[in-house]
Amino acid sequence: MTLPGNVAPDLRHDPELGAALPDAASRAMRGVHRAISELRRGTPVLLAGPQGALVVAAAETVGARGLAEIAAAGMAPPVLLLAPVRAAAVLQRPVNAATPPQRGDALKPDAPQAEEGVVALKLPPSLLDPELLRRLADPVAERLLPETPDLALPHLLAPAALALAKLGRLLPALVAAPARDNAAAPLDLLRVPATDVLAYPVTAATTLRRVAEARVPLEDARDARIVAFRAADGGIEHLAILVGDPEGRAADGAAPLVRAHSECFTGDLLGSLRCDCGPQLRGAIRRMAEDGAGVLLYLAQEGRGIGLANKLRAYALQDGGLDTLDANRALGYGADERGFLVAATMLEQLGIRRIRLLTNNPDKVSGLAACGIEVAGREAHRFAANGVNDKYLETKAERFGHLLR
Ligand SMILES: Nc1nc2c(ncn2[C@@H]2O[C@H](COP(=O)(O)OP(=O)(O)OP(=O)(O)O)[C@@H](O)[C@H]2O)c(=O)[nH]1
Numbered sequence: 001m002t003l004p005g006n007v008a009p010d011l012r013h014d015p016e017l018g019a020a021l022p023d024a025a026s027r028a029m030r031g032v033h034r035a036i037s038e039l040r041r042g043t044p045v046l047l048a049g050p051q052g053a054l055v056v057a058a059a060e061t062v063g064a065r066g067l068a069e070i071a072a073a074g075m076a077p078p079v080l081l082l083a084p085v086r087a088a089a090v091l092q093r094p095v096n097a098a099t100p101p102q103r104g105d106a107l108k109p110d111a112p113q114a115e116e117g118v119v120a121l122k123l124p125p126s127l128l129d130p131e132l133l134r135r136l137a138d139p140v141a142e143r144l145l146p147e148t149p150d151l152a153l154p155h156l157l158a159p160a161a162l163a164l165a166k167l168g169r170l171l172p173a174l175v176a177a178p179a180r181d182n183a184a185a186p187l188d189l190l191r192v193p194a195t196d197v198l199a200y201p202v203t204a205a206t207t208l209r210r211v212a213e214a215r216v217p218l219e220d221a222r223d224a225r226i227v228a229f230r231a232a233d234g235g236i237e238h239l240a241i242l243v244g245d246p247e248g249r250a251a252d253g254a255a256p257l258v259r260a261h262s263e264c265f266t267g268d269l270l271g272s273l274r275c276d277c278g279p280q281l282r283g284a285i286r287r288m289a290e291d292g293a294g295v296l297l298y299l300a301q302e303g304r305g306i307g308l309a310n311k312l313r314a315y316a317l318q319d320g321g322l323d324t325l326d327a328n329r330a331l332g333y334g335a336d337e338r339g340f341l342v343a344a345t346m347l348e349q350l351g352i353r354r355i356r357l358l359t360n361n362p363d364k365v366s367g368l369a370a371c372g373i374e375v376a377g378r379e380a381h382r383f384a385a386n387g388v389n390d391k392y393l394e395t396k397a398e399r400f401g402h403l404l405r
């Protein structure tokens with residue numbers, strides 16, 4: 001399997017990775033996992049880089065105590081780090097994040113807005129309040145603010161801070177200040193290297209291992225098995241549902257049917273009509289049963305990787321008129337935050353390197369191919385609109401480039 005260039009060399013070629021994970025990779029993932037927990041409960045962490053550290057807390061969860069800790073650990077007043085689209089909404093004008101933004105630095109109205117990048121806003125004392133910070137972070141929340149913040153220069157470590165919040169499925173909005181030397185010890189703040197944060201998605205995907213499996217006869221496929229995969233960080237499992245014997249087929253040189261399905265609590269479990277996930281899930285199992293074999297990868301990538309709480313926020317924004325793509329971006333997320341390395345690693349471990357993929361999403365085909373899986377064919381996987389999800393399906397075709405057949 002070909003891995004992206006930034007995978008640590010010792011993770012690339014080690015066939016016994018699960019059994020003997022290099023200490024450094026294991027420690028790195030543990031540190032990031034702990035940092036995520038800290039942010040989710042409103043505690044600041046120290047993000048460390050080669051030229052100093054940044055003390056950060058999630059704007060969505062930080063309380064008065066966390067703000068006091070940032071003031072104590074910081075050597076300058078805190079700023080709010082936001083994704084450019086969210087910053088533009090707060091300032092009510094476009095913001096250029098490609099170069100470090102300055103006051104009055106605005107894009108032309110027709111210029112494309114950067115999806116990458118970070119904008120820093122100064123936080124005057126009137127805005128250093130947990131409730132107001134939540135409003136600044138969350139486009140669903142009440143807009144009214146006592147004053148509009150000014151732009152500041154984002155710290156070098158700002159992109160890693162946003163990446164950490166996204167890994168925690170939090171709104172990518174952080175209160176941040178450059179940290180004093182030795183700020184961690186007196187406050188007992190967790191210190192996490194920014195490079196570990198940036199490497200985390202690849203490290204976690206590469207360390208996935210089969211941990212459990214069982215026969216689970218399904219209504220539409222009696223000969224189904226479920227295999228659970230877990231990464232070395234101890235995070236949530238991804239599942240492979242095997243219909244028939246796709247591993248045997250692959251060993252015989254055939255390309256079994258594969259569906260990479262991102263979990264959707266609302267569609268898969270509750271039968272929500274807002275999306276097409278429920279019919280796609282059951283339809284894929286039926287199609288594999290008909291074909292005699294197949295693998296459905298059930299990936300813990302809820303909401304195209306933004307998490308359930310953020311998907312609900314995106315739905316609220318969609319009820320206000322945004323489409324599914326712009327709603328993600330309004331939250332500060334990309335249109336699709338999923339990586340394909342998780343799916344590719346699972347297939348690799350099942351001994352399946354050549355597949356026929358059930359999808360209408362061309363990114364899934366190219367993404368799996370980029371991770372070393374040969375997509376020998378694609379089969380359309382489209383279901384009729386239901387009167388509620390019509391616009392959602394139209395947007396997938398028009399803005400995500402989904403194929404109609
Ligand atoms: N952020 C967000 N995620 C959504 C929305 N509607 C559905 N999803 C998520 O989208 C994912 C489903 O996408 P998939 O069916 O795997 O893939 P796809 O990109 O539509 O491509 P196909 O393979 O053609 O179906 C699930 O994780 C859903 O939770 C939405 O409005 N916003």
Ligand SMILES: [Zn+2]
Pocket residue numbers: 264266267268275276277278
């Ligand atoms: Zn869905």
